[in-house]
Every structure is written in structure tokens, then in C-alpha cells.
Amino acid sequence: MRHPQGGERRPWRFGLLTALAVLVVMAVVVSVAAAKPTARGATVKVGLITKDATNPFFVKMHAGANAAASKAGAELIYAAGKSSSDNAGQITAIENMVTAGVKGILITVADAKAENAAIAQARAKGVLVIALDSPTSPTTAVDALFATNNFNAGVFIGKYARAATKGRKVTIAMLDEHAGSSVGALRHNGFLKGFGIKKNDKQIACVANGGGQQTQSQPAMENCLQKNPNINVLYTINEPSAAGAWTALKNAGKKPNGVTIVSVDGGCAGVRNVRAGIIDATSQQYPLRMASLGVAAVVKFANGGAKASGYTDTGLNLIAKKPLKGVPSKSVKYGLANCWG
Amino acid sequence: MGPTGTLQLVRRVITAPTVGPFIALVVTMAFFSLKTDRFFQAENFSLVLQQVMIVGVLAIGQTLVILTAGIDLSVGTVMALGQVIMTKLAVANGVPALPALLLGILVCVGFGVLHGGLVTGVRLPPFIITLGTLNIAFALTHIISNDLTFTGLPKLELFWGRTFNISGTDFTYGVVLMLVLYALAWYGLNQTAWGRHVYATGDNREAARLTGINTDRVLLSVYTLAGLSYGIAAWLLIGRTQVGDPNAGQTTENLDSITAVVLGGTSLFGGRGTIIGTLIGALIVGVFRNGLTLIGVSVIYQYLVTGILVILAVSVDQFLHRRSG
Numbered sequence: 001m002r003h004p005q006g007g008e009r010r011p012w013r014f015g016l017l018t019a020l021a022v023l024v025v026m027a028v029v030v031s032v033a034a035a036k037p038t039a040r041g042a043t044v045k046v047g048l049i050t051k052d053a054t055n056p057f058f059v060k061m062h063a064g065a066n067a068a069a070s071k072a073g074a075e076l077i078y079a080a081g082k083s084s085s086d087n088a089g090q091i092t093a094i095e096n097m098v099t100a101g102v103k104g105i106l107i108t109v110a111d112a113k114a115e116n117a118a119i120a121q122a123r124a125k126g127v128l129v130i131a132l133d134s135p136t137s138p139t140t141a142v143d144a145l146f147a148t149n150n151f152n153a154g155v156f157i158g159k160y161a162r163a164a165t166k167g168r169k170v171t172i173a174m175l176d177e178h179a180g181s182s183v184g185a186l187r188h189n190g191f192l193k194g195f196g197i198k199k200n201d202k203q204i205a206c207v208a209n210g211g212g213q214q215t216q217s218q219p220a221m222e223n224c225l226q227k228n229p230n231i232n233v234l235y236t237i238n239e240p241s242a243a244g245a246w247t248a249l250k251n252a253g254k255k256p257n258g259v260t261i262v263s264v265d266g267g268c269a270g271v272r273n274v275r276a277g278i279i280d281a282t283s284q285q286y287p288l289r290m291a292s293l294g295v296a297a298v299v300k301f302a303n304g305g306a307k308a309s310g311y312t313d314t315g316l317n318l319i320a321k322k323p324l325k326g327v328p329s330k331s332v333k334y335g336l337a338n339c340w341g
Numbered sequence: 342m343g344p345t346g347t348l349q350l351v352r353r354v355i356t357a358p359t360v361g362p363f364i365a366l367v368v369t370m371a372f373f374s375l376k377t378d379r380f381f382q383a384e385n386f387s388l389v390l391q392q393v394m395i396v397g398v399l400a401i402g403q404t405l406v407i408l409t410a411g412i413d414l415s416v417g418t419v420m421a422l423g424q425v426i427m428t429k430l431a432v433a434n435g436v437p438a439l440p441a442l443l444l445g446i447l448v449c450v451g452f453g454v455l456h457g458g459l460v461t462g463v464r465l466p467p468f469i470i471t472l473g474t475l476n477i478a479f480a481l482t483h484i485i486s487n488d489l490t491f492t493g494l495p496k497l498e499l500f501w502g503r504t505f506n507i508s509g510t511d512f513t514y515g516v517v518l519m520l521v522l523y524a525l526a527w528y529g530l531n532q533t534a535w536g537r538h539v540y541a542t543g544d545n546r547e548a549a550r551l552t553g554i555n556t557d558r559v560l561l562s563v564y565t566l567a568g569l570s571y572g573i574a575a576w577l578l579i580g581r582t583q584v585g586d587p588n589a590g591q592t593t594e595n596l597d598s599i600t601a602v603v604l605g606g607t608s609l610f611g612g613r614g615t616i617i618g619t620l621i622g623a624l625i626v627g628v629f630r631n632g633l634t635l636i637g638v639s640v641i642y643q644y645l646v647t648g649i650l651v652i653l654a655v656s657v658d659q660f661l662h663r664r665s666g
Contacts, residue, residue, distance in 0.1 A: 053641065079634060082593050085591075086588075087588055088395070088582070088589065088592070091581070092630060095391075096392075096631050096634035096635065099385050099631070099634075099635060100377075100379060100635045101379060111490055111586065113492050114490055114584050114588070116492075116583075117502075117582060179488035
């Protein structure tokens with residue numbers, strides 16, 4: 001080969017070689033990752049799509065689905081959005097799973113409506129779609145819903161907070177997830193019902209969004225305390241949110257024990273916070289059961305059984321360190337034995 | 342053509358900037374084809390194209406901006422704003438579909454003009470300007486939508502999600518539009534004086550100005566056209582998801598569009614790169630996401646691979662830049 005430009009080397013040759021080398025390395029990495037023990041051929045494939053991949057609730061759900069799938073001899077394909085509101089990511093995952101040949105998809109939808117079109121396409125191709133944890137709008141967009149009764153989760157802790165503050169003047173703060181969260185609205189309204197107050201009750205001093213996250217809930221609570229330092233009842237959408245709010249209370253020099261904090265989830269960190277007296281009561285839900293019931297339903301359908309339909313309540317228990325009269329609850333010990341995360 | 346001519350042709354092909362990304366795409370596709378028989382199917386290719394359609398169109402605007410040595414961080418949220426305006430006007434305010442769509446596109450173009458105006462008029466760095474508009478568009482999206490998801494949209498807004506059939510495979514009209522837009526961008530960049538001016542301005546703004554190019558006008562046109570591409574992407578997004586989604590565009594689209602451009606071999610230093618490379622870059626990301634799911638590997642590996650590829654692509658560019666500069 002002639003070199004009209006003398007000895008000058010082509011920079012792109014270097015680039016190409018590097019590109020190829022790295023691609024080979026990647027191919028090996030991915031092959032190794034892909035070589036996890038999965039039976040080929042007629043294995044039933046089950047898809048699981050969660051809102052994000054890092055929330056302990058979804059981590060546990062993923063683990064539960066994995067265990068149930070390997071027990072049933074099925075193959076689980078997992079995907080998640082990049083954040084809890086990544087609708088485009090969920091739609092792409094649904095499409096790819098249908099192409100991958102899954103018999104059923106279990107999904108915690110990031111939005112009550114935004115995934116409906118993609119779900120409809122999957123169902124049109126004969127895929128069973130079950131919503132886990134978060135309902136779709138309308139509920140008929142999916143074949144079935146396996147979830148906690150989130151309204152009741154709110155009612156339970158509302159009743160507990162009412163009983164805990166009986167006869168006292170209450171000033172309430174409510175830390176929600178974000179606007180448009182179907183789960184968040186159900187828990188919020190359930191709390192109001194359980195506490196026995198209406199939406200615009202004067203005792204509610206502050207309503208703020210903490211995104212269900214500790215780092216966002218702390219400033220939300222700090223601002224609530226600025227607005228009204230007398231807050232003595234605190235509803236939080238979940239336990240990370242309660243933990244963030246507790247830090248705010250502590251930093252503000254408030255005696256956190258003077259504030260009744262209630263929450264929802266029943267994660268292990270949350271139940272430990274109940275034991276530590278940080279959270280007074282929490283409604284425990286069971287993501288593992290959602291996942292294992294979901295996998296079982298898909299396997300049953302794949303083997304010629306009926307399609308799951310309607311709503312299945314996956315159970316709920318109020319966990320409290322100090323049981324109160326008239327409010328049925330389970331002990332911290334029970335909570336720790338059944339917690340997730 | 343004599344042997345020397347052939348050799349030169351081969352050399353030109355090998356040294357063309359799109360070859361690296363193209364080889365990466367082919368190797369990736371070959372890899373997945375070997376791993377699963379579900380990958381190499383017309384229906385699956387149609388699916389991958391649908392999945393890269395939004396980022397693909399956003400990346401056209403991003404390519405133009407990066408060719409002028411700029412950057413646009415606001416692409417996703419500006420698109421989201423356009424999309425919410427289009428759907429809210431149609432559903433909640435009873436505006437007919439066409440004016441609603443045009444208004445949405447107009448708002449996106451407006452953001453482009455704003456970017457261009459600030460870059461040329463106030464001489465602010467594009468990074469800072471678009472960091473600002475990223476947040477402005479994000480806030481407006483949530484304020485205007487009131488965090489509601491809009492459904493029950495008019496047919497025209499959903500048009501690009503509709504499909505047509507070629508020998509048993511369904512393709513969406515949106516994919517065709519994306520390819521047409523790429524063809525137009527290619528023509529503009531390669532066959533017109535404007536295109537040469539864009540490259541010249543990106544390569545060396547002062548030198549371009551001294552040769553008589555009105556670089557301010559070039560930059561303004563680039564940012565305005567970029568805004569237009571975000572507006573079109575907004576319409577495509579509605580076709581794809583069939584809803585107006587206030588949470589759209591804020592997670593991955595901004596960085597994904599930059600990733601596509603960089604993977605496609607366009608230099609962040611400006612003045613060097615191709616629009617076809619960007620399409621290939623977008624496809625590489627889409628193929629990885631699709632292929633990994635098909636072989637049952639968690640999508641998280643897509644980010645791992647994309648990360649490695651981006652660093653690699655920028656390293657190659659840096660190497661070239663040093664050589665030539």
C-alpha cells in the first residue's frame with residue numbers, strides 16, 4: 001500500500017482500532033452478564049417494569065419476582081425507568097418486552113395514563129398485563145391490579161394519629177409525593193378520612209411535596225416549620241419522607257417526640273424508625289407478595305390457565321410501637337419479621 | 342476508475358468521520374443478531390426506529406448547535422413544554438388541532454430565537470443560557486399543565502404515531518418524518534452556502550467573520566432551526582405516547598441528544614461532524630436498549646455501554662483535534 005503523504009499515520013486508524021477493541025471487551029462483558037443461568041426454548045418469559053430501579057420498594061419487588069420466577073422455572077426480564085416519572089422509558093421497555101416474547105408484563109406505572117397506549121398494544125398482541133402497586137386510569141387499561149389498598153393505608157394511620165392526639169389541639173403538616181401521583185392522592189385522602197377531617201380543614205397548617213424522598217422532604221418540612229412552628233401531627237407519604245422531616249424537626253430544636261409522625265410503607269428502615277420512636281405508626285405493605293402473585297398469575301396464564309382480572313388486595317397492617325385503644329395494630333417485632341428493603 | 346482512483350476512494354471511505362460510529366453500529370447489531378433470533382427482524386427494526394425517533398429529531402437541532410461549538414441543555418424540557426401546550430390547548434381550551442400544534446411549535450421556535458439572541462446579542466455562553474431555559478421550560482411545563490396528563494387528543498395530534506404497512510411490517514409515519522428531516526438537514530449542511538457557513542462559524546468564528554460571513558446571523562438561524570426541531574419532536578412525542586405528559590423530556594432526552602451527537606462523531610469543539618453520524622449515534626443507543634432487553638439483560642447495562650462509548654468517542658475526537666490543530 002502506498003503512502004502518498006509519507007509516513008504520516010492516519011489518526012482514524014487509531015480510532016477505529018480502539019473502537020473495535022472496546023467493542024470486543026463490551027461484547028465479552030455483556031455475554032458474561034447475559035450468560036446467567038436461564039433455560040432456553042419453551043421457558044415462560046415474564047416482564048417486570050418498575051418506576052425506578054433504586055427505590056428499596058422496587059428493589060424488593062424485583063427480588064421477589066426473581067425468586068418466584070426461578071421457583072416456577074420461568075425467566076424474568078426486568079426494566080425500570082430512569083426516574084420515578086420516566087414514562088418514555090417505561091413505554092420503550094413494554095415494547096421491547098413484547099418483542100422479546102414475554103407472556104405477561106407486571107408494571108408499576110409511572111403515570112396513571114401515560115403508559116396506557118403502549119399497554120393496549122401489548123394486550124392486543126395477547127400479553128397479559130398486570131399493574132402492581134400503582135393503579136392505571138381507567139383501571140380497565142390493564143387486565144388486573146395487584147396492590148395495597150392505599151386509601152386504607154391512609155385511613156389506618158389517620159385513625160392512629162387521631163387517637164394519639166386525643167383531646168389536644170392539633171396542627172397538621174402533610175408531606176405528599178408529587179402532584180399527579182395516584183398513590184399519593186389515595187393515602188392523603190385516606191389519612192384525612194381516618195383523622196376525621198375535610199380537605200380544607202383549618203387544622204392543616206401545611207401541605208408540601210417531598211417527592212417521597214428523604215433529601216427533598218427535609219427542606220419541605222423546614223419550610224412548613226417556618227410557616228407554622230406549632231406543627232404536632234405529621235403525615236408523610238412514605239418512610240424516607242418521614243426520616244427527612246424528622247431531621248428538619250431535630251435541626252429546628254423541636255422535641256421530635258412532641259410530634260406524632262405517621263407514614264406508609266413498612267420497609268425495614270422504616271420499621272426500625274418506629275422502634276426508635278422516630279415514626280409513631282406506619283402502614284406496612286407487601287411488595288414481595290405483589291411480585292410473587294404477579295409472576296404466578298403470568299405462569300398460570302402461559303400454561304393455559306385463565307387471565308388474572310380485577311383487583312387483588314395484597315394486604316396491609318398497621319405497625320406501632322405503642323398500641324392505642326380502638327386502633328388495631330401489630331408489634332414492631334411483627335413489622336421487622338415481615339419488612340422489606 | 343484506475344487502481345489509484347479506487348485506492349483513494351477506499352481511503353476516503355475509511356477516513357470518513359461516520360465510519361467509526363457505523364462500524365460500532367454494525368458490530369452491535371451483529372452481536373445481538375447472534376444472541377437472539379428475535380433481533381434481526383423487520384418488525385424489530387421498525388420498533389427501534391420508533392424508539393429513537395424523538396431523541397433522533399431532537400439531536401438534529403443539537404447537532405446544528407454543537408457544530409457551532411455551542412451546546413443546548415434545554416432540548417428535552419423545551420420539547421415537553423411544546424407538547425403540553427399542544428395538548429392542553431386542544432383538550433382543555435377547545436382550540437382546533439392545527440392551530441394548537443402550530444402554537445406549540447411556535448413556542449419552541451421562540452425558545453430557539455431566545456437562545457440565538459442571547460448568544461449573539463449578549464454574548465453569553467450557550468451552556469449557561471440553556472441551563473437557564475432548561476429550568477424555565479421545566480417550570481412552565483408544570484405550571485401550564487398543572488401537572489395533569491392530557492388524554493382524548495384530536496386525531497391530527499396523534500398522526501405521527503399512525504402506521505402503514507410494507508410487506509407485513511408496520512412502520513409509523515413519525516419514523517418517515519424523522520428520516521425526511523435528516524435528509525433535509527444533510528442537504529442544508531452539505532449542499533448550501535448556509536451549511537458551509539455553519540461549519541466555518543463553528544470552526545473559527547472570528548476567521549469566519551473576517552471572510553465576510555455574518556456569523557451572528559448564522560448562529561441565530563442555527564438556534565432557531567434547533568427550536569423548530571424541538572417543536573416537531575414535541576408533535577412526534579404526542580404521536581408516540583398518545584398523551585400530553587407533563588413529566589416528559591426531563592429525564593434523559595437532554596443528555597441523550599448530546600450522546601447521539603457525540604457518538605456520531607461530531608466534535609464538541611465545533612466545525613466538524615456530520616448529521617448522518619448523529620442518526621447512527623442515536624441508533625447505537627436504541628439498538629443497545631432494545632437488544633439487551635431481547636436477550637434478557639437489565640437495561641442498566643445500556644447506560645454502562647453508552648458511558649464507555651461516549652468517553653471513547655470524545656477521546657477519538659480529542660486525539661484528532663490535537664493532530665490537526
